[in-house]
Amino acid sequence: MSVDAHWIAVGPPNHWQLAIDHGIWGLVLKHEPQWAKLSAGAIVFFYATSPISGFIGYGTVRRTFRQDKPLWPPEIADRRVMWPLRFEFDVGSLVPPMRWTEERVVFKEIPPARLKSGFLPVPEGLAQRLLVLFPSPTAEPQTLPMPTHGDLQRMLVEIGQIQKFVAEPEFRMGTQKLDVVWRKMVLSVPTYAFEVQVGGDVFHALGKLKHAHDLWNSRVFLVGHSDQFDVKAEQLLAGPFHEIKTELKIIDVSDLNRLHELKREVRETEEKLYLV
Numbered sequence: 001m002s003v004d005a006h007w008i009a010v011g012p013p014n015h016w017q018l019a020i021d022h023g024i025w026g027l028v029l030k031h032e033p034q035w036a037k038l039s040a041g042a043i044v045f046f047y048a049t050s051p052i053s054g055f056i057g058y059g060t061v062r063r064t065f066r067q068d069k070p071l072w073p074p075e076i077a078d079r080r081v082m083w084p085l086r087f088e089f090d091v092g093s094l095v096p097p098m099r100w101t102e103e104r105v106v107f108k109e110i111p112p113a114r115l116k117s118g119f120l121p122v123p124e125g126l127a128q129r130l131l132v133l134f135p136s137p138t139a140e141p142q143t144l145p146m147p148t149h150g151d152l153q154r155m156l157v158e159i160g161q162i163q164k165f166v167a168e169p170e171f172r173m174g175t176q177k178l179d180v181v182w183r184k185m186v187l188s189v190p191t192y193a194f195e196v197q198v199g200g201d202v203f204h205a206l207g208k209l210k211h212a213h214d215l216w217n218s219r220v221f222l223v224g225h226s227d228q229f230d231v232k233a234e235q236l237l238a239g240p241f242h243e244i245k246t247e248l249k250i251i252d253v254s255d256l257n258r259l260h261e262l263k264r265e266v267r268e269t270e271e272k273l274y275l276v
Helices: 013-022 029-035 073-078 097-103 124-131 149-162 202-216 226-238 253-272
Strands: 006-011 024-027 043-048 054-066 085-094 119-121 166-173 176-183 190-197 219-224 249-252
Touching (some): 006 013, 013 043, 029 085, 054 253, 149 166, 219 253
Parallel strands (some): 190 219
Antiparallel strands (some): 006 119, 166 176, 176 190
């Protein structure tokens, strides 16, 4: 492989968690000369900044593409794309996220000052010495962590955006906040309201959804591990929340995850064919 076949991408741990879930990383425009040299099969090492401050894995590039839709939390919050130069990757080896602090790879042959550039090529010899520090890809398969509350919110936001809604998390409703809403226009009321429930108080979640339905006639959805709250939800829907029993839809995490994958696949295929 040439010098352009190995790279280091630098970013905060929370961005890496999202990137690994999606199999996508993004770069700012100043890195366009480097990004233009990326090709399928190139190896990219994942470096997580403080508080991890170490390498957490590597992946193989599948393709590069430009993106005009937000993905990372700062992009969603500002409603603008900050890292438009994207590439897809397949994970080759990954330290389990819950053990990044203890098992990160510290490679002193690359000075910390160089890593501040954010994206840089690695010479072949140096890359090979770094590769051997990671578990073999043929070792026991890594078990990906269950999606967190934040992961599920981000999935809902991205699905809504793909479906051309104004989708946003933490939507204020009086003194409360709905986890995610989809609106047809910026100034319109929520057409869809979602509460994500991966633990905690189902009663409170249903209360917010009932209020959204009463206030705006929103379509209401409860997202989570359905086998964990089906019985409790049914009891509440037969009692204090009987008014929304026929309106509420329960979405299991596995179904949402699958829908998110399919939506992304369709969107990326449309982008590849210039149909968007």
